[in-house]
Amino acid sequence: xxxxxxxxxxDGSTFPAIAFGTVNVKGAQGVYDVLNAIEAGYRLIDTSxxxxxxxxxxxxxxxxxxxxxxxTISSKLPGAAHAYDEAILxxxxxxxxxxxxxxxxxxxxxxLPKQDQYVQAWQALIDxxxxxxxxTIGVSNFLPEHLDRIIDETGVTPATNQIERxxxxxxxxxxxxxxxxxIVTEAWSPLGRKINDVLENETIHAIAKKYKRSSAQxxxxxxxxxxxxxxxxxxxxxxxxxxLNIFDFELSEEDMKQIDDLDKGEPGRVEGQDPNGxxxxx
Ligand SMILES: NC(=O)c1ccc[n+]([C@@H]2O[C@H](COP(=O)([O-])OP(=O)(O)OC[C@H]3O[C@@H](n4cnc5c(N)ncnc54)[C@H](OP(=O)(O)O)[C@@H]3O)[C@@H](O)[C@H]2O)c1
Numbered sequence: 342x343x344x345x346x347x348x349x350x351x352d353g354s355t356f357p358a359i360a361f362g363t364v365n366v367k368g369a370q371g372v373y374d375v376l377n378a379i380e381a382g383y384r385l386i387d388t389s390x391x392x393x394x395x396x397x398x399x400x401x402x403x404x405x406x407x408x409x410x411x412x413t414i415s416s417k418l419p420g421a422a423h424a425y426d427e428a429i430l431x432x433x434x435x436x437x438x439x440x441x442x443x444x445x446x447x448x449x450x451x452x453l454p455k456q457d458q459y460v461q462a463w464q465a466l467i468d469x470x471x472x473x474x475x476x477t478i479g480v481s482n483f484l485p486e487h488l489d490r491i492i493d494e495t496g497v498t499p500a501t502n503q504i505e506r507x508x509x510x511x512x513x514x515x516x517x518x519x520x521x522x523x524i525v526t527e528a529w530s531p532l533g534r535k536i537n538d539v540l541e542n543e544t545i546h547a548i549a550k551k552y553k554r555s556s557a558q559x560x561x562x563x564x565x566x567x568x569x570x571x572x573x574x575x576x577x578x579x580x581x582x583x584x585l586n587i588f589d590f591e592l593s594e595e596d597m598k599q600i601d602d603l604d605k606g607e608p609g610r611v612e613g614q615d616p617n618g619x620x621x622x623x
Contacts, residue, residue, distance in 0.1 A: 345382065346588055348570055350500040351523040354477045356413060356446070358565060359585060360385040360527070362574030364534075367394045374576045375401035379412070381581045387503075387572050389417035389450055390435055391621065399439035414439065415446035417481060418466070420621040423449075423458035428465030432474055447475040448503055451621055452487040459483075463491040463499075479503070481529075482616040485518040492522065503527035503572065508539050508560060508600050509609035516569065527570040531560055534574075536611045544603060548596050554587075561587040563600045 346358040361383040366374050388398045422431035452459045466478040479501035492498050502519050506512045506528035516526045533539040540556045549556045564571040575581045
């Protein structure tokens with residue numbers, strides 16, 4: 342494995358530029374998958390209360406020989422706990438589930454603007470950071486208006502915003518909006534979660550052939566060259582290793598543009614989850 346690039350965040354912290362995603366990574370098999378991922382070289386683990394697998398992540402953290410301080414554990418606040426007091430209790434509960442005493446990173450999972458409690462949720466993350474429960478605080482699926490509101494009302498800017506991004510929905514404008522505010526973008530479902538056929542796309546295949554890489558590696562590299570943190574899930578050990586091997590080649594500007602041009606706009610979303618309308622408990 343080549344050396345993993347790191348990214349500097351606006352709160353002074355440094356994170357690996359690749360996270361191991363854990364949607365559908367569960368139970369005893371999940372522990373094995375996470376341990377394999379750590380063995381392969383992943384150090385940033387992305388989970389969420391909504392994934393129902395924080396206990397599994399905790400079991401892997403307990404069993405690995407890699408010291409806790411070398412791991413970066415990130416989870417997310419569910420919509421049911423946006424009210425301030427609920428959020429503080431949820432963060433504590435989530436820590437107990439994983440069996441750790443602080444989060445390296447913790448995000449609000451969705452803004453849920455119809456529920457309109459994300460400002461108090463953000464205040465809870467700010468305070469939990471002061472209490473020492475979280476090191477880096479951020480958000481997920483926030484649009485510019487949601488970002489501006491939490492920044493204006495609390496004076497604190499999130500360090501990261503984890504958003505949907507893959508070649509069919511590249512979310513470029515939101516990445517720019519994040520950058521303008523000093524926020525690092527994290528990309529979720531970068532391979533289209535196998536719901537879309539982005540890994541079979543002809544343009545990406547042709548670029549992959551040219552660089553003697555896989556389609557998944559080309560997409561990972563595209564994120565690296567855009568300074569986007571790549572949150573990728575793989576249970577297959579071969580996929581896990583392959584996805585980390587993206588630091589010893591460089592895509593040309595022309596190839597980067599060809600990938601950008603695959604964007605389909607809103608219809609390109611994997612499951613139509615527009616953050617302004619999406620409800621976690623529909
Ligand atoms: N914040 C949010 O709202 C949000 C939403 C969605 C996801 N996420 C996060 O983002 C992570 C990644 O997204 P995702 O899980 O939806 O999907 P993804 O990472 O886009 O795709 C995962 C799929 O791609 C396959 N795969 C991985 N590497 C491959 C390779 N090198 N070659 C071929 N196939 C490969 C995996 O297969 P195998 O597993 O069989 O190897 C799996 O079926 C999640 O796990 C989660 O942590 C966050």
